[in-house]
Amino acid sequence: MSDLCIDVRKLNKHFAKNHVVKDFSLQVHKGEIYGFLGPNGSGKTTSIRMMCGLITPDSGSGRCLDMDIFTQSDDIKKRIGYMTQHFSMWGNLTIKENLLFVARLHNLDQRTQRVEKTLTDLGLTARQDQLAKYLSGGWKQRMALAACMLHQPSLLFLDEPTAGVDPKARREFWQTLHRLSDEGISILVSTHYMDEAERCHKVAYLSYGQLLASGTIQDIIKAQNLTTIQITGTNLSEIESRLLEFPSIEQTVIFGNKLFVTSRDERKLGEIISQNLTREYQFSKVDTNLEDAFTWLMKSNDEKNET
Numbered sequence: 001m002s003d004l005c006i007d008v009r010k011l012n013k014h015f016a017k018n019h020v021v022k023d024f025s026l027q028v029h030k031g032e033i034y035g036f037l038g039p040n041g042s043g044k045t046t047s048i049r050m051m052c053g054l055i056t057p058d059s060g061s062g063r064c065l066d067m068d069i070f071t072q073s074d075d076i077k078k079r080i081g082y083m084t085q086h087f088s089m090w091g092n093l094t095i096k097e098n099l100l101f102v103a104r105l106h107n108l109d110q111r112t113q114r115v116e117k118t119l120t121d122l123g124l125t126a127r128q129d130q131l132a133k134y135l136s137g138g139w140k141q142r143m144a145l146a147a148c149m150l151h152q153p154s155l156l157f158l159d160e161p162t163a164g165v166d167p168k169a170r171r172e173f174w175q176t177l178h179r180l181s182d183e184g185i186s187i188l189v190s191t192h193y194m195d196e197a198e199r200c201h202k203v204a205y206l207s208y209g210q211l212l213a214s215g216t217i218q219d220i221i222k223a224q225n226l227t228t229i230q231i232t233g234t235n236l237s238e239i240e241s242r243l244l245e246f247p248s249i250e251q252t253v254i255f256g257n258k259l260f261v262t263s264r265d266e267r268k269l270g271e272i273i274s275q276n277l278t279r280e281y282q283f284s285k286v287d288t289n290l291e292d293a294f295t296w297l298m299k300s301n302d303e304k305n306e307t
């Protein structure tokens with residue numbers, strides 16, 4: 001048995017003339033939470049659907065839970081859980097009735113026991129009799145997760161599960177994901193939120209159908225070779241515009257009363273800062289974060305695509 005739950009190589013997908021996923025390769029180890037990031041339309045959903053056998057790639061090869069994604073897609077579907085971006089539920093049914101309905105749709109055995117166990121596992125028992133249409137975004141999401149876990153899959157594909165969910169509910173949702181991961185369940189989860197990316201064991205970043213980086217957050221940040229300096233003081237947006245005129249300053253961002261300036265050239269960055277800031281400004285070198293690294297990756301890829 002392989003230690004990998006997902007192992008796909010050089011997958012490609014076109015929709016008509018649109019090449020939406022290009023030579024996509026990814027290896028996910030069992031029990032990992034793998035984050036999947038990238039702008040809208042970058043090919044996340046299409047890649048997910050290929051990895052779990054829902055659509056057939058044009059070329060490439062791959063295995064999901066040790067099954068071939070080209071020839072064993074029916075078996076794969078029975079063993080994985082897939083929470084779609086726009087999941088559906090029946091508003092006039094309660095949480096429990098929704099789950100029983102899904103269990104019946106999938107022809108599962110021991111439906112009542114399964115539903116009860118899943119309600120307990122996901123902390124839904126106290127709300128089981130509430131009508132789905134009156135639930136907040138966070139509880140709806142939790143119900144959708146329950147619905148895709150009734151058959152006890154060992155691998156979950158969650159496509160933007162927390163879009164539009166409030167911060168507290170997102171935090172609780174992620175606690176649940178980590179608990180599932182501790183129990184040995186592997187999770188591939190797409191998200192737009194940087195704080196969620198940082199909660200994953202590893203992340204992959206897609207842009208225009210191309211995988212620009214994958215691995216641990218530390219490795220991805222390190223590979224970009226960036227230096228970031230934090231500046232505090234007044235009129236930061238004026239300083240920002242001035243600094244952006246230097247070609248070796250790749251990116252800047254203001255958070256509250258701090259301006260972060262990032263460059264690939266540590267020496268030049270130091271020179272520019274010391275020559276352009278008056279004494280009333282404080283500055284110091286800080287760790288480059290994942291958002292800086294992704295912004296840089298996207299920008300350099302855009303420039304490559306333009307030339």
Ligand SMILES: Nc1ncnc2c1ncn2[C@@H]1O[C@H](COP(=O)(O)OP(=O)(O)O)[C@@H](O)[C@H]1O
Pocket residue numbers: 015020038039040041042043044045046047
């Ligand atoms: N069934 C489809 N038919 C035609 N084009 C599609 C289809 N699904 C996705 N696309 C296109 O493929 C690209 C990638 O889409 P998608 O995988 O949904 O990206 P993401 O999930 O990252 O937003 C987009 O340009 C989208 O319009």
Ligand SMILES: [Mg+2]
Pocket residue numbers: 044045046085159
């Ligand atoms: Mg999508």
